[in-house]
Amino acid sequence: MTPFVAEVLIPVGKVVAVILYPMVMVVVMIWLERRVVALMQGRLGPNRVGFQGLLQPVADAVKLFFKENIMQRQADTFLFNVSPVLVMFSSLLAFCFVPLGEPIMLGSYNLTLWIAESPVGLLIILGLSSISVFGVIFGGWASNSKYPLMGALRSVVQVLSYEIPIGLTVLTVVFVARSMDLVEIVRRQEASGVWYGFLMPVSFVVFWISGIAETNRAPFDLPEAESELVAGYHTEYSGMKFAFFYMAEYAHMVLVSSLVVILFFGGWLPPFPSVKALSFLHAAPGFVWYLVKIMFFLYLYVWIRATFPRYRFDSLIRLVWKWFVPLSLLNFLAVALGRFLL
Amino acid sequence: MAFKEIDLNMGPQHPSTHGVLRLKLAVDNEVVLRVEPVVGYLHRGMEKLWENLTYTQVVPLTDRLDYIASLSNNLGYVLAVEKLAGIEVPRRARYIRVVLAELQRLASHLAWLGFMANDIGAMSVLLYGFEARETILDVFEEYCGARLTIHGIRIGGVPHDLDGALVARIRKVLDGIPARLADIRALLDENRIWKGRTVGVGTITASAAIEYGLTGPPLRASGVRWDLRKDLPYSSYDEFDFEVPLGRNGDVYDRYLIRLEEICQSIRIVRQALDGLPEGETSVKVPRVLKVAPSEVFHTIEAPKGVLGFYIKSNGTDKPERVKMKSPSFINLQSLEHMCKGNLFSDVVGILGSLDIVLGEIDK
Numbered sequence: 197m198t199p200f201v202a203e204v205l206i207p208v209g210k211v212v213a214v215i216l217y218p219m220v221m222v223v224v225m226i227w228l229e230r231r232v233v234a235l236m237q238g239r240l241g242p243n244r245v246g247f248q249g250l251l252q253p254v255a256d257a258v259k260l261f262f263k264e265n266i267m268q269r270q271a272d273t274f275l276f277n278v279s280p281v282l283v284m285f286s287s288l289l290a291f292c293f294v295p296l297g298e299p300i301m302l303g304s305y306n307l308t309l310w311i312a313e314s315p316v317g318l319l320i321i322l323g324l325s326s327i328s329v330f331g332v333i334f335g336g337w338a339s340n341s342k343y344p345l346m347g348a349l350r351s352v353v354q355v356l357s358y359e360i361p362i363g364l365t366v367l368t369v370v371f372v373a374r375s376m377d378l379v380e381i382v383r384r385q386e387a388s389g390v391w392y393g394f395l396m397p398v399s400f401v402v403f404w405i406s407g408i409a410e411t412n413r414a415p416f417d418l419p420e421a422e423s424e425l426v427a428g429y430h431t432e433y434s435g436m437k438f439a440f441f442y443m444a445e446y447a448h449m450v451l452v453s454s455l456v457v458i459l460f461f462g463g464w465l466p467p468f469p470s471v472k473a474l475s476f477l478h479a480a481p482g483f484v485w486y487l488v489k490i491m492f493f494l495y496l497y498v499w500i501r502a503t504f505p506r507y508r509f510d511s512l513i514r515l516v517w518k519w520f521v522p523l524s525l526l527n528f529l530a531v532a533l534g535r536f537l538l
Numbered sequence: 539m540a541f542k543e544i545d546l547n548m549g550p551q552h553p554s555t556h557g558v559l560r561l562k563l564a565v566d567n568e569v570v571l572r573v574e575p576v577v578g579y580l581h582r583g584m585e586k587l588w589e590n591l592t593y594t595q596v597v598p599l600t601d602r603l604d605y606i607a608s609l610s611n612n613l614g615y616v617l618a619v620e621k622l623a624g625i626e627v628p629r630r631a632r633y634i635r636v637v638l639a640e641l642q643r644l645a646s647h648l649a650w651l652g653f654m655a656n657d658i659g660a661m662s663v664l665l666y667g668f669e670a671r672e673t674i675l676d677v678f679e680e681y682c683g684a685r686l687t688i689h690g691i692r693i694g695g696v697p698h699d700l701d702g703a704l705v706a707r708i709r710k711v712l713d714g715i716p717a718r719l720a721d722i723r724a725l726l727d728e729n730r731i732w733k734g735r736t737v738g739v740g741t742i743t744a745s746a747a748i749e750y751g752l753t754g755p756p757l758r759a760s761g762v763r764w765d766l767r768k769d770l771p772y773s774s775y776d777e778f779d780f781e782v783p784l785g786r787n788g789d790v791y792d793r794y795l796i797r798l799e800e801i802c803q804s805i806r807i808v809r810q811a812l813d814g815l816p817e818g819e820t821s822v823k824v825p826r827v828l829k830v831a832p833s834e835v836f837h838t839i840e841a842p843k844g845v846l847g848f849y850i851k852s853n854g855t856d857k858p859e860r861v862k863m864k865s866p867s868f869i870n871l872q873s874l875e876h877m878c879k880g881n882l883f884s885d886v887v888g889i890l891g892s893l894d895i896v897l898g899e900i901d902k
Contacts, residue, residue: 237665342546346568346883415659415731424884426553504731506659508884509568511734 202305214291214311222446226253229498236502263435268340271432275338280433280440283331287447290324293317294454295379297464297482309464309483310379318366318376321455322359325410328444329355332419335441336429347428350509351412351419357516358409364524365403368396368531369459382463393460398527400460402520404493407452409516411445414501418509453493454486461489543571546883550579554657554887557897561874561886568883573875577868580901588861593619593828594693596861601687603865604899607646609678610841611899612691613639617772618837618848619693623830630818631695632774636811637708638681638690639773640804644715645674646842646894647797647804651722654794654891658735663722670718673711680704693828695821705812712805719801726794736791740877740889743788750873753866754844755796756893760788766840773839778810790885790892797894827856843867843894863902867895 227242227250234241242249267276292311300307314320329352336348369392370376373384385391393400409416420428430441457463464482507515546563549555558579564572584603588596600615601608613635620627627635652667675685682690682698690696700708726732742752747760757764765782767775783799785792830852838847844866853859870893877889 233661237662238669239665342544346546349567417659418884424554424887502662503725504660505655505726505729505735506884507731508735508882510882511731 206305206307210311215288217296218288218291218447218450219443221450222443223253223257225446225450225494226256228494229501232495232498233502236499257439260435260439265435265437266432268432270340272338272340275334277437279331279333279335279338280437280444281331282334283328283444284440284447286324286327286331287444287451290321290451291447291454293321293378294451295382295458295463296486313377313379316376317378318370318381318459321378321451322363322366325448325451326355326359328448331441331444332429335433339429339432341432343425343427343431344429347419347425347431350425351429353509354412354416354418354512355410357513358406358520361402361406361516361520361524362410364521364528365399365406366459368399368528371531371535372396378458378463382458382465385462386465391460391462391465393456396460396527396531398523399531400456402524402527403460404456406516406520407456408497408500409512411448411452413445413449413497415504415507416512417506418512449494449497450490453490453497456493457486457489542566548886555890556653556895559871559890559895559897559900561890563883563886565883570878570881570883570886573878573886575871575874577871577897577900580897582902584902585861585863588858590857592856593623593830593858596858597692598687598689601689602898603863603902604646604841604843604846604867604896605686606649606896607642607842608686609638609642609688609690610646610839610846612689613773614837614839614841614846615848616691616693617839618835618850619828619830621837622833622835622850622852623693623828625694625822625824627695627773628819628822629774629816630699631820631822633811633815634696634700634820635691635773636775636778637700637808637815638678638688638696640808640811641674641677641708642688643804643842644801644808645671645678647801648674648715650797650842650891650894651794654888654894655722655726657887657891658732660726660732663725666718666722666725670715673714677704677708677711680707692821692824694824695819697821699820700812700815705815708808708812712808715801715805719798723798733791735885735888736794736892737789738787739790739881739885740892741787741789742873742877746876747788747873750876751869752844752873753869754840754842754894755793755800756788756870756873757844758782759785759792759796761786766838766845770838772837775807777814778807780807780810790888793892829854829856830858838864841866843896843899844870865899865902867893867897867899871895871900 231241231249242252245251245255293314295310297309299309332351333348336344369381372392372395373381375381375384412419420430430438433441464486466478466480466485543564543566546565548561548563550558550560555561560576560579562574562576563570584599587599597612597615600611603611648667648671652664655663655667678688678690679685681704682688742760744760744762747757747762761784763782763784768782780803783796783803785796832852832854834849834851836847836849838845845864846866847864849862851859874890874893878886
């Protein structure tokens with residue numbers, strides 16, 4: 197392989213891929229959500245544009261692209277414009293640290309399916325997902341309107357509260373894996389033969405529910421509860437800026453699903469590694485397993501949305517401070533003790 | 539974060555004000571201090587309009603009041619005119635009216651269930667409720683061709699007879715509803731989030747409910763037994779065996795349960811009416827130009843949303859001198875502030891949903 201390919205083409209290709217991959221997932225996810233929710237509710241959903249309506253999100257994007265960008269006169273121009281970018285940027289950047297599969301050997305070149313492997317990858321992703329909150333706050337504040345402001349306030353309280361159980365449960369994984377490197381965490385799960393989700397079910401459940409809350413999805417979609425706050429923090433946005441918020445939300449869902457899969461369900465590892473009869477499962481490349489797993493969690497997102505009513509703000513906060521924080525603290529203690537004794 | 543009191547304008551283009559209601563809210567952060575409903579965005583001058591129409595011409599316009607339960611408006615108005623003009627309706631027509639009115643109550647309650655659940659975020663229930671309502675609207679379509687604004691009752695009787703095929707179809711529809719209702723109840727009844735949003739929210743005591751003049755399911759949810767079908771029976775309701783479900787706490791959850799129970803009772807009434815459908819005429823001959831001697835009348839019925847009353851004053855011509863309508867939604871809406879005060883902003887939509895208002899009826 198020529199140095200040009202190895203040092204220029206492949207990195208550039210990866211950078212393009214890391215932008216395209218979340219975008220493609222977002223498109224698939226928007227389609228999946230509308231279609232699955234429709235079928236659950238006895239409707240058809242979009243089925244006209246493309247095969248089974250698959251191109252509907254593309255059509256929507258084109259429509260939004262040509263829409264007028266409306267900004268009301270009292271808005272804070274700079275913050276108003278920067279917040280959708282901030283939200284989108286932090287979601288996309290986090291994908292650089294998400295390993296999609298085992299490295300592939302191309303001759304002598306080792307093609308890794310991630311852009312950056314950092315010893316503190318987990319920390320960076322959590323930090324980046326916290327930055328996206330700023331986008332929400334700025335957006336709600338800069339709109340200079342009451343519904344977005346209330347949505348932004350709710351969002352701040354919600355995300356700040358739910359970061360605590362997320363941090364504490366992530367810490368248990370770090371404790372057991374003795375690494376904050378996402379690739380290393382998957383390798384440790386492979387070596388130990390048990391996925392951490394089965395080893396620490398409490399961590400997984402708390403992380404998953406907090407993850408739903410962190411992404412502002414039903415039943416925790418209070419910051420954008422349409423029956424109360426119209427559209428919450430992005431009420432005043434239109435056109436592509438609105439599309440950025442919208443896509444960032446879906447990208448964030450993909451990110452949280454990826455984290456669940458990597459931290460608790462073995463990333464790209466195929467299931468049942470020790471069962472001989474099922475060794476044909478290894479034939480599929482790791483990337484496929486990773487996709488199958490995150491699609492499962494993305495489907496769960498949709499399923500939950502179609503099933504549950506929305507939490508009220510006070511019970512949402514009560515849930516996290518009275519249940520999740522003590523529970524994850526106890527869980528953390530138990531894992532730490534177990535790690536110390538075994 | 540300490541927050542000064544802010545005024546929040548909810549509506550008239552807000553997604554969960556059920557039409558064009560405007561609420562002027564004063565909130566302290568998320569806590570509601572004051573609620574002031576501003577009505578009139580859908581005002582069409584109905585009552586004045588009716589003074590220039592003949593008695594029969596008014597009937598289709600009453601469809602446009604409570605458009606979720608248009609047939610109940612027809613019934614309320616027609617019964618008042620019949621009382622005024624002394625028209626005796628054949629028994630078969632009265633039974634058919636009961637069948638239609640109770641089907642309309644089913645449709646109204648199912649639509650309400652969907653709207654209310656959607657306000658609280660259970661979006662699937664909206665579609666499930668509407669799917670069940672659809673089967674009833676199909677019956678109306680087969681009966682008289684219309685689905686929403688039905689105009690299914692005429693002065694002196696009903697426009698069409700219920701034939702065997704339609705009776706069989708109604709029975710089939712009634713058989714299908716409990717299963718759909720069971721699905722919805724499985725999603726909501728014991729759901730922690732649903733109960734958290736509804737139990738103890740928007741409470742109103744029996745005495746306060748009476749003082750506010752609440753009627754219909756919100757009144758009965760507070761434990762007051764007042765159902766005109768039992769207490770001032772009209773249109774042969776006294777010949778049917780049914781119960782009036784009562785709540786205890788007067789909160790949103792009780793209003794929800796009451797309406798679900800009323801759906802079951804309505805199914806019971808329709809079945810009885812279909813079983814005992816008497817033979818005979820479906821309407822009496824009413825003069826084409828109905829002239830009523832000077833007199834006045836006030837007649838009330840139990841519409842799905844509460845007590846619906848029509849006051850009609852005649853002056854000897856073929857047009858009413860004055861028609862005044864007592865609309866249940868308008869009166870029930872008054873208690874909104876009482877129920878919302880001190881609750882959270884999110885509860886306002888739930889409480890408003892539980893009152894089951896229709897703006898066509900409020901603004902007239």
